[in-house]
Amino acid sequence: MTDPGSQAELVRHSLRRRYRKERRFRFYGIAAIAVALFSLVILFTDIISKGYTGFIKTTVTLEVHLDGELMYLNDASDPDQIAMADFQAPIIKALQGYFPDAVSRADKRELSRMTGSYASNQVRDLLKENPGLLGSTRTIEFPAHDTVSVYVKHAGDPGYSIRLSEQQQRWTDELVRKGVIDNGFNDVFFSNGDSREPSNAGILGALVGSLLTMGITLVIAFPVGVAAAVYLEEFAPRNGFTDFIEVNINNLAAVPSVIFGLLGLAVFIGVFGMPRSVPVLGGLVLALMTLPTIIISSRAAIKSVPPSIREAAEGIGASKMQVVLHHVLPLAMPGMLTGSIIGMAQALGETAPLLLVGMVAFIVEIPDGFFSSATVLPVQIFIWAGSAEQGFVELASAGIMVLLAFLITMNAFAIWLRKRLERRW
Structure with missing residues (x-):
């Protein structure tokens, strides 16, 4: 005849073993959910930390004198002259106004790399639409060059390498201090198609x-x-x-x-x-x-x-x-x-x-x-x-x-x- 006490002990032991299994199973489920949530947090943190600056554009605002002699342009309504004109020259001249010592050819070349490669196209399109502006002074907002934008937004971030020369970095810091270079909402990202230049690329x-x-x-x-x-x-x-x-x-x-x-x-x-x-x-x-x-x-x-x-x-x-x-x-x-x-x-x-x-x-x-x-x-x-x-x-x-x-x-x-x-x- 089975002892009732030992039988009750067996039942209690079986219940304890079952409860332990249930607790382990519950722990495994909670751990799986925690790992999944942690992975999602890491993923979204990485994407947002790298992507939020994509909604910010860096611009260079300059007072540009549309000097026809400087651009080798006498008649802005003449397509042949428009095709041969130097529209980068007035942009460099405007930047030299902040850095009078930058007069050498190497300095001018480095100044030309402060704005995006499409900056000269902005000046050209402005004169093509309004030939009468030739000889006037206009305030124009240019997209900054990719290297300048990375420096302004990510200076000190080890994930981004700074490709500006020391002189360009000093110029950029000075222009930022004077408010010439500034950050703002990147409306270009939502209004343009793709481009070879990051500052002009959109979705x-x-x-x-x-x-x-x-x-x-x-x-x-x-x-x-x-x-x-x-x-x-x-x-x-x-x-x-x-x-x-x-x-x-x-x-x-x-x-x-x-x-x-x-x-x-x-x-x-x-x-x-x-x-x-x-x-x-x-x-x-x-x-x-x-x-x-x-x-x-x-x-x-x-x-x-x-x-x-x-x-x-x-x-x-x-x-x-x-x-x-x-x-x-x-x-x-x-x-x-x-x-x-x-x-x-x-x-x-x-x-x-x-x-x-x-x-x-x-x-x-x-x-x-x-x-x-x-x-x-x-x-x-x-x-x-x-x-x-x-x-x-x-x-x-x-x-x-x-x-x-x-x-x-x-x-x-x-x-x-x-x-x-x-x-x-």
């Missing part, structure tokens, strides 16, 4: 290209994905062929995105001869990549509609098509929209498939149509991250912040839409 072209590409993706992937999900879930016969289709749809959702880029390269460019680096091509490739996600999420939404809805509709004489269109589809639409938004957010952040279809080109102009040469925001970030100029490092990080803002907004909208429209049965 507007990439943003427009992303919107055009996403428009094509949505127009193709959403209706095709929803139609495929409705057919497979409501109309397709249950046989080996439909099982084969379902397995392949699930497999396609796990295929690396670069494979879809290879498919687009082989089919859309190789067979159909579509032009490279256009939003239509990028949209088609991303639509193929997004379709499995939309189909799977749409089928899950359709399955979540209770059978009693279908039975009630059929009971009052509705046809199969009426049941689907008037009852099942409206009730499943919130889940379909949520899955589609998440799929679009995934497509927005893709780079690999677009690189293979040529959307890695250097595009300066803002695209004005679906067949204009364009790039997208992830590819623009990829290009900047691989550039040699240090100014592009902060622009790439700022671009990542903008992209993350779009992705977080899209996912938040999907969550809000699901909460707003979902029905509990």
Whole structure:
């Protein structure tokens, strides 16, 4: 006969062992969440610390005397003279007003590197638009050279190497003290396309290209994905062929995105001869990549509609098509929209498939149509991250912040839409 005391002790020992396991399991879960949050904090801290200066521009404001003799320009309305004029000379002369001792050729060359390489273009464009300004004095704000901008914003930061000479550093410090060189909001970042000069580079072209590409993706992937999900879930016969289709749809959702880029390269460019680096091509490739996600999420939404809805509709004489269109589809639409938004957010952040279809080109102009040469925001970030100029490092990080803002907004909208429209049965 078993001793009741020893049996109770066994039960208590078993309970203690079970509680220890539960505590360990809870600890592992909390530790996993803590590691994930810590990694996110490190990631966002690194991106923000490098990228916030991308939203700041460094400018040089000068009183420039548009001296025709200095520029070898007698008539600002003459295209031939405009083409041959020296528009850098008045900028150097304005800087010499602060440093009268800088008279040698080497000094002038170093002064010319205080402003961006497009500063002379600003003077040229100003005189082309207003030839009557020749001989007058104008206050002009120039973007600072990349090396000057890095020095002003990152002096003392070991992550950035200062490429100014000691003399240029002294000049920069003096101009900062006098308010000639100043920092401000980088509106150029949101109003310009790409550029070889970091101070003139912006993301507007990439943003427009992303919107055009996403428009094509949505127009193709959403209706095709929803139609495929409705057919497979409501109309397709249950046989080996439909099982084969379902397995392949699930497999396609796990295929690396670069494979879809290879498919687009082989089919859309190789067979159909579509032009490279256009939003239509990028949209088609991303639509193929997004379709499995939309189909799977749409089928899950359709399955979540209770059978009693279908039975009630059929009971009052509705046809199969009426049941689907008037009852099942409206009730499943919130889940379909949520899955589609998440799929679009995934497509927005893709780079690999677009690189293979040529959307890695250097595009300066803002695209004005679906067949204009364009790039997208992830590819623009990829290009900047691989550039040699240090100014592009902060622009790439700022671009990542903008992209993350779009992705977080899209996912938040999907969550809000699901909460707003979902029905509990």
